[in-house]
Amino acid sequence: MNNWLVFLKEEGISSDIIKDVEDFNKEHETPQIYTSRIPDPKYLYYGKDIWEKALCSILAGENILLSGPKATGKNVLAQNLAAVFERPVWDVSFHINVDASWLVGTDTFDGEKVVFRQGPVLECAINGGFGVLDEINMARNEALAVLHSVLDFRRVLDVPGYERTSLNDATRFIATMNYGYAGTRDLNEALCSRFAVIDMPVINEEDLKRLIIREYPDIKTDICDQFVRLYKEIEKKAESAEITERALDIRGLLGAIGLMKKGIKSGPAISMCIVNKTFDSYERKLVSDVVDARIPADLDREVIFA
Structure with a gap:
């Protein structure tokens, strides 16, 4: 049992859930080229109830939206989850200049020919990673629209002019959302319905x-x-x-x-x-x-x- 599973046991997480996490990790091995993307978090998230909700959501194939005020450990939990499941992480920090081509990829010239440069969402989808969508409620609507088919039951990404890409079975997306920050907005219903939403409590x-x-x-x-x-x-x-x-x-x-x-x-x-x-x-x-x-x-x- 690795150190993270020992930590979950110490937190009082159900042995059945821990066994399911072990089975998930054995079934989905990370390619060697991406092991450096598996996080080694500096801080641990403490809270049995939130841990069990998040673990069960991921095991059930759900994407997660961690919502709550400042200093509730949203990004800490996202990194902890990737470490527990031994998944490589692709981080996306949303801001006004993030558009669909930035997320998915775009054509670029490599000095000899035009090639397709994969964006973080496409790389994550193909390689079974955890995509951490930070401050998702700061994103432009046209940027988020590209995520709809990725986050729902279709689990595909259609890149115009290229092949239709199906998500790796291990791929999950974890979004974070703060309340009331400058530049934030309410998520539309279509996007929100594609997540299991976990309301993050303040630390005791x-x-x-x-x-x-x-x-x-x-x-x-x-x-x-x-x-x-x-x-x-x-x-x-x-x-x-x-x-x-x-x-x-x-x-x-x-x-x-x-x-x-x-x-x-x-x-x-x-x-x-x-x-x-x-x-x-x-x-x-x-x-x-x-x-x-x-x-x-x-x-x-x-x-x-x-």
Whole structure:
């Protein structure tokens, strides 16, 4: 049993689901040329309920839409899933300039002749990868239209002027979607119906503590508890609309602890990675007050780490 399946067992995932994952992996081996695309995630996603929903969806042949607010671990889970299923990943970050030819591919001149350059969706489809469609609700409608036949029961991709391509049995697409970001829009019903939608919850205190300790195993328990409570207090203020979600940043919290481990005192480290991400002076003062009430500004690494 590989390390990822051991992790699933530790998370309390059903043994039947783990067995099905093992069988899937044995049946679908990744070509050697693409093994470098199998992710080795820096962070783990914690949450038995979400894990079981996601694993069962993929085993059932579904594509997944991970929706939820900032800092709920959508991209972490997407990378974790690819690692668990030992699948190569093709990442697509949607923005205004992503069009159908960028996704599928286009003709290009290689210096001697015109050849077809495959796009990430076509490469993923052919090679049994997991396509991570990041911020899918920022995409233009004409770009998304090309995905319809890929994501539904047809599982094919028709490239004009070329052969009709059927998807590899192992191919899945995992889309992520944040609420309320600038430039986002509601997904149309036709596209949304092609996904199993998982509503991502905010991380709880216990799992956040596990995440910090896994990244920094020598952090002192009482100090770790203070960082967890600091994050939850910022989260509470964001939920009540006292502040925006700019300071609600798990990556920022872990980054601040990393700076402290390198020798920067707690005050400047938290300012750089959390407080200064809010650019409104009034909001920055509110976040700073929360930090000052919870974490002394002069803690050094000898105090924070064992």
